[in-house]
Amino acid sequence: MKLGEWEVETYPMHKDGEGVWSVTVGPIPPGIYQYTFEVQGIPVIDMTNPVVKAGTSVYGSVLEIRGEKLLFDQLQEVPKGDIHILSYTSSSLKRPRKMYVYVPDSYYTNPDRTFPVLYLRHGGGDRESSWTEDGRAGIILDNLIAARKAEPMLVVMTHGLTDGSWSGGSTVEGMRDLEAELLEDVLPLIEQRYRVRKERSSRAIAGLSMGGGQAYVMGLRNLHLFSSIGQFSAGILSDGAFDHETYLPGVITNPEKVNRQLDLLWISCGTKDPRYKGHRMFVEELGAKGIHYEFHESEAGHEWPFWRRQLHDFVQRLFK
Secondary structure, three states: OEEOOOOOEEOOOEEOOOOOEEOOOOOOOOEEEEEEEEEOOEEEOOOOOOOEEEOOOEEEEEEEEOOOOOOOOOOOOOOOOEEEEEEEEEOOOOEEEEEEEEEOOHHHHOOOOOEOEEEEEOOOOOOOOHHHHOOOHHHHHHHHHHOOOOOOOEEEEEOOOOOOOOOOOOOHHHHHHHHHHHHHHHHHHHHHHOOEOOOHHHEEEEEEOHHHHHHHHHHHHOOOOOOEEEEEOOOOOOOOOOOHHHHOOOOOOOHHHHHHHOOEEEEEOOOOOOOHHHHHHHHHHHHHOOOOOEEEOOOOOOOHHHHHHHHHHHHOOOOO
C-alpha cells in the first residue's frame, strides 16, 4: 500500500490463510490521507471505499482519521451551508459548463442580508468540484464562520480548463477565454441568482496551481472588480518565464495604483514544492517593482493539505 499525497510512504501487505491481504499502519496523526494499493506494479484504488480523490483522473482513495480534537478541515457540529450546482453556457468557449457555489447557513437565516463573494479556481489536474470534495472549502468555511473567524461569504468554484490540459488554462489565449467567461457569464449569473454585494470591496479571487496563475492574472487585470487576490503554488509564475507585460500589459508599471486598489495580494508556496525557489524569486521581483504583497510558506509540497490550510488562512483576511 502507498500512503500519502506528496511524500508517499510504502507499506508491504501480507496475505493471511484465507487469502485476504492486509496491513497495519500507524499510529499516524489525525488528518485526510490519500492511499492506493499496488498490484503487480499497477496502482489500484480501494474498491470498498467510495471516497476517492478525483479530478481529470482518479488519483487514489481517501482515508480520514479523526482525533479527539477535530481539525479545521473536518466536519464539526456547527451550522452547515449548502453547495449548489449551477449550469450555464460559456459564451467564450461555446460549451455547457457547471459551477459549484458554497452558500453559508446565514444566507437563509438572515434573509435581508447581502454577502461578499470569493471566486475560487482549481488546479490543472482538478475540476469544478475539486475545491468542494478534495479542498473541503464548504467545511472550512462552515467552521470558520461558526467560530466568527471569517465573514459569511459565498464561494464560487468554476471549471478552469479550456482544452482538457493545464497548459490550455495557462496560456494568454486560454486565460482571456476564461476571463471572458468569468466576467460575461459567471459574475452576472451569481449576481442575478443570489443576494450578493456588487462593489469591488466585496469580491475576491483566488486559486491553486493553474488556478492560482489564473486568479493572479484575472484579478490584476480587473482591479475595478476585485479587492483581494490569493495565489497558491502557481507554476506559471515561478518557472522564470512569466512576463507581466505579456499577461498584464501596463499593470505592474503602475505600482501605486495596484497598491491603492488591492486590500490583499496573498502569495504562497510549500517549501517542498519544486516551485518554491521560483516563488521566492518571483516575490522578490514584485517587491523590486514596488508591489505590496504577503508571502506565506510552510513545510509542504504541491498538495491539498497545503492548499486547504492556505484557504483557511486567506479567507480570514477577507471582507473585514
